Amino acid sequence: MRADLQGIDLSQSSVLLPGAVAQAIVTLRAQIAQSLLRNDFTKGYTRARALDPTSAAQTASFLLYSSLTTVARRPGKDYSWTTNWPAEPLVGNAPTPATFQWTWAGFTLVFFGIGVVLVIFRLWIEPKAANETFEPVLRGFQTPTPSQKALWKYFLVVAGVLLVQILAGSIMAHYYSERENFYGIDVDHWLPFAF
Known part of the structure; x- marks a missing residue:
């Protein structure tokens, strides 16, 4: 299978694939398209809400083609279109x-x-x-200027934004480890993971 994958000539507009590779691609394309359209919380995957069955199949084709570029050799070269990145001994990719x-x-x-x-x-x-020589900047506390007095509103807004950021980060971190719920709340129903 490794030789078959490495022998695919992606420089042509139409590519003839060996039977086993073609069957594997057809099977994988269907599996990937289906997995893009459903939640699989046990694997930590949330469905892509923007995809319909047609665009999911197109996305699966793109992912498979991108994968082939990491294995198929460039014409006349002994390395892939991605210069053997990522390195993977199973497909013969070494730096x-x-x-x-x-x-x-x-x-x-x-x-x-x-x-x-x-x-x-x-x-x-x-x-x-x-x-x-430098003059000391702080020579004791002086009466705040009007602009300094008005600045307290800014600090409240910044503190509020920081708290929202901490909350969003907490939800996201929890979401990565447990997609089913957030302490009993079905967050995926209200707030998609991609958001």
């Missing part, structure tokens, strides 16, 4: 040498950039700052 080269090149450039910033700071910015 390519270029993956390691670009990873280390990226690390090197990041550390080099950090070094350049530190050198610029050390040579040109820090000496100027060492010669300056």
